Amino acid sequence: MQSELGRAVRRAFAVGLAARLPQFVQEKSGRHGVAQYVWRASEQLSFYLSLEVHRIWNSFTIEVAWSTSGKYPASTVPDDPNSIQSKTELRFRLGELWAPPPKDIWWEVRPGPSCTREEVRLKIEPPVQEALDQLVIYGVPYMQRVIERQSSRQN
Numbered sequence: 001m002q003s004e005l006g007r008a009v010r011r012a013f014a015v016g017l018a019a020r021l022p023q024f025v026q027e028k029s030g031r032h033g034v035a036q037y038v039w040r041a042s043e044q045l046s047f048y049l050s051l052e053v054h055r056i057w058n059s060f061t062i063e064v065a066w067s068t069s070g071k072y073p074a075s076t077v078p079d080d081p082n083s084i085q086s087k088t089e090l091r092f093r094l095g096e097l098w099a100p101p102p103k104d105i106w107w108e109v110r111p112g113p114s115c116t117r118e119e120v121r122l123k124i125e126p127p128v129q130e131a132l133d134q135l136v137i138y139g140v141p142y143m144q145r146v147i148e149r150q151s152s153r154q155n
Contacts, residue, residue, distance in 0.1 A: 002058070005120065008124050009109060012121070017037060017132065029050060029072075033052065034052050045066065045067075045150050047146075048067070049139075058111070061093055061094070062093070068088045068089065094131075097134075098138050111123045
């Protein structure tokens with residue numbers, strides 16, 4: 001994705017996420033083209049959202065992760081989100097919560113070649129809002145299940 005377009009997607013996502021899920025705050029990801037957010041749900045449980053902008057195609061995806069160590073599970077191989085029973089950390093793409101295989105959902109942004117900044121913003125809003133909708137519809141209930149599972153493990 002063009003760098004200016006990528007910045008615009010990250011900006012729109014940050015604004016939308018702050019409005020809909022303000023418990024997530026941005027933190028440094030250390031990965032090029034990735035905006036990472038963390039929610040420290042408790043001392044023992046943190047959730048992470050990574051907005052990954054494709055470096056070539058005009059598209060982006062969202063990765064969801066959680067950890068009981070307080071650190072982003074960078075070395076964890078992406079896994080089935082439903083395998084929370086025996087895990088202390090997990091990461092996966094958001095689309096795996098609802099989409100049929102192959103479950104790798106990327107939202108496309110298709111501005112025209114001579115779009116103004118305002119036209120680009122208008123093209124970015126629908127896919128970013130759709131991604132945030134899916135995060136609220138599928139991601140938040142999933143996080144609640146993880147919280148409940150972790151609470152039952154501690155009791």
